Amino acid sequence: MTNVLRKIYVALIFIFLYAPIGTLIVLSFNASKSRAKWGGFTFKWYAELFQNEAIMQALTNTILLAVLSSVIATIIGTVAAIAINKMNRTGRTIWMGVTNIPMLNAEIVTGISLMLLFITVGMRFGFVTILLSHITFNIPYVILSVMPRLKQLNPSTYEAALDLGAPPLKAFFKVVLPDLAPGIFSGLLMAFTMSLDDFIITHFTKGPGVDTLSTKIYSEVRKGIKPEMYALSTLIFVSVLILLLLVNRTPKDKSKNKV
Amino acid sequence: MKNKKLNSLMASPYILWSIAFIIIPLIMVFYYGLTDKDGAFTLENITAITAPEHIKALSIALLLSLISTVICLLLAYPLAMILANMKGNQDKLIVLIFILPMWMNFLLRTLAWQTLLEKSGVINQVLEFLHLPALEIINTPYAIILGMVYNFLPFMILPIYNVLCKIDPNVINAAKDLGANNFMTFIKITLPLSIPGIISGITMVFVPALTTFIISNLLGGSKILLIGNVIEQEFLQANNWHLGSGLSMVLMIFIVISMIVTAIFDKDGEGSAL
Numbered sequence: 238m239t240n241v242l243r244k245i246y247v248a249l250i251f252i253f254l255y256a257p258i259g260t261l262i263v264l265s266f267n268a269s270k271s272r273a274k275w276g277g278f279t280f281k282w283y284a285e286l287f288q289n290e291a292i293m294q295a296l297t298n299t300i301l302l303a304v305l306s307s308v309i310a311t312i313i314g315t316v317a318a319i320a321i322n323k324m325n326r327t328g329r330t331i332w333m334g335v336t337n338i339p340m341l342n343a344e345i346v347t348g349i350s351l352m353l354l355f356i357t358v359g360m361r362f363g364f365v366t367i368l369l370s371h372i373t374f375n376i377p378y379v380i381l382s383v384m385p386r387l388k389q390l391n392p393s394t395y396e397a398a399l400d401l402g403a404p405p406l407k408a409f410f411k412v413v414l415p416d417l418a419p420g421i422f423s424g425l426l427m428a429f430t431m432s433l434d435d436f437i438i439t440h441f442t443k444g445p446g447v448d449t450l451s452t453k454i455y456s457e458v459r460k461g462i463k464p465e466m467y468a469l470s471t472l473i474f475v476s477v478l479i480l481l482l483l484v485n486r487t488p489k490d491k492s493k494n495k496v
Numbered sequence: 497m498k499n500k501k502l503n504s505l506m507a508s509p510y511i512l513w514s515i516a517f518i519i520i521p522l523i524m525v526f527y528y529g530l531t532d533k534d535g536a537f538t539l540e541n542i543t544a545i546t547a548p549e550h551i552k553a554l555s556i557a558l559l560l561s562l563i564s565t566v567i568c569l570l571l572a573y574p575l576a577m578i579l580a581n582m583k584g585n586q587d588k589l590i591v592l593i594f595i596l597p598m599w600m601n602f603l604l605r606t607l608a609w610q611t612l613l614e615k616s617g618v619i620n621q622v623l624e625f626l627h628l629p630a631l632e633i634i635n636t637p638y639a640i641i642l643g644m645v646y647n648f649l650p651f652m653i654l655p656i657y658n659v660l661c662k663i664d665p666n667v668i669n670a671a672k673d674l675g676a677n678n679f680m681t682f683i684k685i686t687l688p689l690s691i692p693g694i695i696s697g698i699t700m701v702f703v704p705a706l707t708t709f710i711i712s713n714l715l716g717g718s719k720i721l722l723i724g725n726v727i728e729q730e731f732l733q734a735n736n737w738h739l740g741s742g743l744s745m746v747l748m749i750f751i752v753i754s755m756i757v758t759a760i761f762d763k764d765g766e767g768s769a770l
Contacts, residue, residue: 243578257608258600272611317510323503335514343707350521373517434598454603477599
């Protein structure tokens with residue numbers, strides 16, 4: 238009995254979390270332009286999506302930002318995590334504290350603080366300012382997911398590689414890096430997702446004429462969201478879902494780092 | 497000491513980056529918040545919080561975010577307990593609760609609640625079918641609370657789930673062997689051991705809920721102004737960066753308080769969601 242109740246509870250929470258997503262998928266097939274009315278089933282929006290230059294441009298920007306910011310953040314963050322891990326206690330406390338600032342601070346404060354910085358140094362607001370901001374809020378995710386892996390690392394393996402004559406750099410790439418890989422990968426994935434879904438910080442650091450999907454959607458809220466946007470989100474969501482299902486079907490690898 | 501040199505060389509990109517993009521920008525907020533348009537020192541931007549419209553925005557934001565945090569805690573704790581007791585792969589779960597929904601744009605997901613909550617929307621049709629009274633909460637503070645709970649619930653589930661998973665089952669068994677019933681075991685063992693997760697979850701829900709301006713914009717019919725809305729307008733519409741910074745500094749007081757509380761209760765970062 239309690240078991241059934243538990244399952245019902247889990248199911249209800251999942252319905253709560255996924256109801257809006259289901260709604261958006263349904264809306265993407267809605268022939269009526271209005272959100273509130275069902276006008277019959279159509280694939281029209283999927284066809285029109287690829288003709289819509291503004292949405293395609295926003296999509297390109299979003300993906301470009303997510304790829305660049307997550308890769309750069311992963312490189313800086315991984316190197317930083319290794320360095321911070323080797324620091325003395327004080328250094329570690331200070332830099333982990335700094336790392337936690339963007340994580341714990343309100344996004345609106347991070348957004349306006351970066352906006353004030355870019356205004357003060359006279360930077361033109363556009364793609365570059367958004368990219369710098371995304372890298373900034375992505376680095377902590379990488380550091381925080383690489384750090385636990387570093388702590389589990391057995392230093393003797395690296396020393397053994399050196400003893401066996403491997404040059405330090407080779408020893409690092411052959412011995413240390415594979416051990417860190419799951420942490421680095423989950424940091425990268427986290428950073429990519431965060432960049433993709435970000436609205437608030439982009440809102441404050443973007444310039445006129447440059448839009449990501451989030452800011453484009455925000456500008457359409459008053460006029461009404463174009464149904465093509467639902468079609469695009471459904472496509473993105475379904476492809477990620479399929480990707481996840483495929484990944485889960487491949488044989489399990491060893492203990493993965495939890496995000 | 498070649499190693500030490502190498503280490504500082506490795507640390508330098510991040511150190512420079514965080515000074516330039518984390519520390520200096522925060523100093524800029526303080527600078528703007530404490531000066532007027534001519535650059536003279538003033539406390540006016542901070543005391544501006546006492547203006548009736550600002551106090552009202554701050555108190556509504558505090559009220560709604562506190563209610564949402566409590567609801568999130570009440571919903572998340574049982575779920576985290578159920579999930580922690582389940583066998584299986586926890587990665588999958590985290591992906592389903594936390595990561596996968598993020599691949600559907602957050603603004604669209606929040607907007608979808610409008611469709612669900614509308615007078616003739618899905619929820620009301622279900623309620624009608626069950627002969628229950630219709631729910632008319634769109635464009636009210638209730639809709640904002642719903643939006644906050646919806647958006648931030650995963651941030652409450654994860655830290656609690658993480659600490660619950662780390663509790664040694666032997667401790668629970670010992671309590672039961674010593675004659676405690678399920679309820680007593682929960683009150684005396686599970687709950688106290690999960691406090692770091694609870695506190696960390698509370699911060700992770702409370703801070704974004706307190707400072708949001710989008711959820712109120714999208715679900716509150718832009719009639720209800722939260723402190724986040726006021727700050728956003730000062731920056732992007734009124735272009736009064738000084739006032740906006742001053743109000744942000746007031747907001748930061750609440751953020752710092754919750755950070756300190758987290759640090760006290762969660763010394764080893766056990767409860768962090770990452």
